[in-house]
Amino acid sequence: MELKNKKWTHDHFYGVREEIIKHWPTGADVNFEEAVKYHETIPARKHFAKRLVKAKKNGETLTQPRAGVALLDEHINLLNFLRTEGEADLLPTTIDSYTRQNQYENCANAIEESMKAGRSLLNGFPAVNHGVHGVRKLVESVDGPLQVRHGTPDARLLTEITLAGGFTSYEGGGISYNIPYAKSVSLEKTIYDWQYNDRLVGIYAEHGIEINREPFGPLTGTLVPPCISHAVAIIEGILAAEQGVKNITLGYGQCGNLFQDVAAIKALEQLAEEYLVKHGYNDCVLTTVFHQWMGGFPQDEAKAFAVISWGAAAAALAKATKVIVKTPHEALGIPTKEANAMGLRATKQLINMLADQPFPITAEVDIEVEMIKAETRCILDKVFELGNGDFASGSVRAFEAGVLDVPFAPSQYSLNKILPARDNNGAVRLFDVGNLPFTQDIIDFHKAKIDARAKEEGRKASFQMVIDDIYAISKGRLVGRPSK
Amino acid sequence: MELKNKKWTHDHFYGVREEIIKHWPTGADVNFEEAVKYHETIPARKHFAKRLVKAKKNGETLTQPRAGVALLDEHINLLNFLRTEGEADLLPTTIDSYTRQNQYENCANAIEESMKAGRSLLNGFPAVNHGVHGVRKLVESVDGPLQVRHGTPDARLLTEITLAGGFTSYEGGGISYNIPYAKSVSLEKTIYDWQYNDRLVGIYAEHGIEINREPFGPLTGTLVPPCISHAVAIIEGILAAEQGVKNITLGYGQCGNLFQDVAAIKALEQLAEEYLVKHGYNDCVLTTVFHQWMGGFPQDEAKAFAVISWGAAAAALAKATKVIVKTPHEALGIPTKEANAMGLRATKQLINMLADQPFPITAEVDIEVEMIKAETRCILDKVFELGNGDFASGSVRAFEAGVLDVPFAPSQYSLNKILPARDNNGAVRLFDVGNLPFTQDIIDFHKAKIDARAKEEGRKASFQMVIDDIYAISKGRLVGRPSK
Amino acid sequence: MENNKVKVVLGVIGADCHAVGNKILNYAFTSAGFEVVNLGVLVPQEEFVNAAIETDAKAILVASLYGHGEIDCRGLRERCRESGLGDILLYVGGNLVVGKTDFAEVHSKFIEMGYDRVYEPGILPDQVVIDLKNDLGL
């Protein structure tokens, strides 16, 4: 196969499908025609894509947690609790890590062990093992729009089962669910496999069923400069649109400097719109998601609330369509449902308090918007060029060349040459731009910012500075300054 | 006596003093000369005034809780806990409500009952009853700068005892500790009695002992527009300076709209400097204090954390010298020491995360700064005029005339004619300007803002709108919109 | 006209100066058709009793926010009885004790002291108006 950003033919899709469905016995229960009918019965208030469109129109910022446990009834209780006690607008189903590695056998064991132990031994909901019937029970028992959230390089069976089960939103992408989540799976394979997922959503769309798709914005969650995650998000948006996806949410993980964060959401919206239209995708509805700080959290719950609240504030001021919420247990372990609901309620309070305070595009925000756009354009245009006008093969080559590069990624397929660090105001910049295809102006801008910080701290920029920044928020600061 | 903003003579002061000292037996232990010597032994790190000056120089925002219990040892434990577990930079001693009404007999009973009950039956520390020795034990057992915080119309004995005991900061003022705290005590009397307190601090200053003074900024804490609290703060600053006070902290209670809050602190700093110098007080050190939202809180602790965090963020972005911190128990009762420490830690996390993010004076902030200054000038200049060039007698007349007026004040001496309400962006405006001596421009500005909101909500501005705004934050919003 | 209105005495007891809730309750009960005898803040027990006697009020609404409610509210029922007000309706509300406390405990404590209804912090006036109308058979 030659990887191309080209809509799969039905023949190609159904050929692959036949095999996928057999990966685990529950695959046999997937029946597309019947699933379409099932989707038609899902009311608007439980419909993810529709809820997002409404929020965008009203200028709302919706809240959404992460959550998933091994057993079905427990998972239902968990989600209903987050809906009622957490006042969550949108609901997730976080898939466990074995499923993400297609280790369904391990899941089966862990489900059994969890039943015996009376507590979840999995870090998420093993949807493939629960099958279409299990998923439908979930969809019918929960009063809110539902999204699959995972981190699965090869998610094809999971997609089939969860969509047939009635999920109306699906996270992931061939880059964003590979580079931060895998070590030795080639990009060629994951982009190809994710074309399958997108194509399936596209086929649902052809049958009048709108399903929301969301590339995973924050990548490694740790000091990822906006231009990197924006480039990946926009590429995945384009790849999805090509396969027929019509409702797309692009994401960004909070960096922590208010002006950079507000600017990042604005830049993402504007650039994504521009690139989709430029490349011929005129009928997609775009929304945005802001992730509260995705890196290391403080262990102390009071301090965690502060980080959560600041993320909520930035999301609301940036007017993102939704915000993914952290919990006061973040640094320590999967949250209890109570802790999860508390993160949601704190977020809701701030979003509502800031709903009436639009943040103007001040000069400071404007500079950041222009900077992020310029950087992202450099990357996107080079990717396109490397692929000879194709974003799919271009992405593979771009990662090889370090034109796309994700800091701290576990994947062998990311060059890992760039090094991010904060500037004096806490904005995330690049201390080493690696092979990013930036103009000299942009390179100088980053260098000047990092030099100014180094000077302020009376030390040279180094990997130690990067480490200090990685720990900073968990130690109660934004910029990892050396202690005096 | 004729009330004048005029430094008391030593004779006058010592004449009054002789009597004050006799109000309660513990007064007998106050010995000024010995107290001066005692103050000389207090190290800089425990010195409130010095710590503030250092913070101002370094651009820090210090954290300070409220806290006080009936018994000495318990109170010592409480403050040390807030210092170590709450990471508080500055420490308070909140005085109980009986002491505030000079009901020392009631305190004596409640101390006894508290000892029996094994828990504090008082809402603060009865410092007069504990006397100079008790206070010194406190000062010596706690490793941090200490301030008296109360709400006492006639605080003269309390001032004598706590300052002789070694406190280096003292809150209150003749207006700010009357209008929100009393019903039928005349302003003439409280301003006069507070001249005593200020004069005592002034006499300490003459002996080389610097004691910080802080008028109570937030007043009733409930939708107080910045111009009202700024006018009172600046008048009390001037009254204090006249009596020889050299180290003054002026305060403001968060309104909730970020731009108004940042602007309020800027305007307060600039105007206070200007008026002090203009009226001949050239050698005062001025600092600012930002109070996290002082009105009704949400009962839910997660939501309370969000309100606390937003207050911390606004304080840090406004670069106030210190922030007074609320707790997750605010809506329900005096916090446990644990809850108090949690509010402090959340605040510290945010202040540190925002320390590196100066908030620029954007056009939006600038408009608010100019507005607040113009409004406050109208009031201050009219007060001065009503007093024929005297801010003391002018204040009394201004309150009579409604030229100074505090919303929701319990005092008969406040006209209670003005009515505040939020505008469409949540900034606090005046829906009824009462007798405030505003120019027509300013009146029109407020009217336009309120009209725009009323229009947005499809209802007339009314007392119901004010009530909705009073409840709003506790119900999870900033602007009290009618439910749809 | 005025005379047809049922009178209620309202005030914040003891050394307590919290005025905002008081103003809202005043507004709510007035709007609901009662004649409110509002004593404001910092009201001693005897003032409540005297006002009720003077105005022939049908209920006394006592607020305590600042934490000393337990001490301040004790004995009001006895004082009412002694003054011939007998079983006049006594409502109490606010933040009645020092500290965040289980409300069930607070409730039974104040019921024992002789209050007819005891309200949790954050109660909205509408509910209180309904209760009062019920209790007075209006």
Add this chain to the structure above:
Amino acid sequence: MENNKVKVVLGVIGADCHAVGNKILNYAFTSAGFEVVNLGVLVPQEEFVNAAIETDAKAILVASLYGHGEIDCRGLRERCRESGLGDILLYVGGNLVVGKTDFAEVHSKFIEMGYDRVYEPGILPDQVVIDLKNDLGL
């Protein structure tokens, strides 16, 4: 020169992809003079064992962040013994179990599984380096 350095095997076990701490530990142990055989993330038990045998490592540092540590780490000590690594030092750290848990419990659970040292979430590398030098008598 190189040969003088003590070798340690480092990796993130199971289906776990958390890479940031791994990179920092790699840097810290390298800076402290060890030769780090870094297996990265997503490492099965046998790979740890094989690497230790091949490189004659003196310790295996196992990380588990994602919550499945309890399942993934079980049996590693036995596997070491079976492969002739016997009592090679086994350290484990990260967020070892699902959910926020009392660390004392987690500690004794992993000690029982045969790990020599068990670290709390948030431990800084400096401390681990000190411990390792101590345990190896360096």
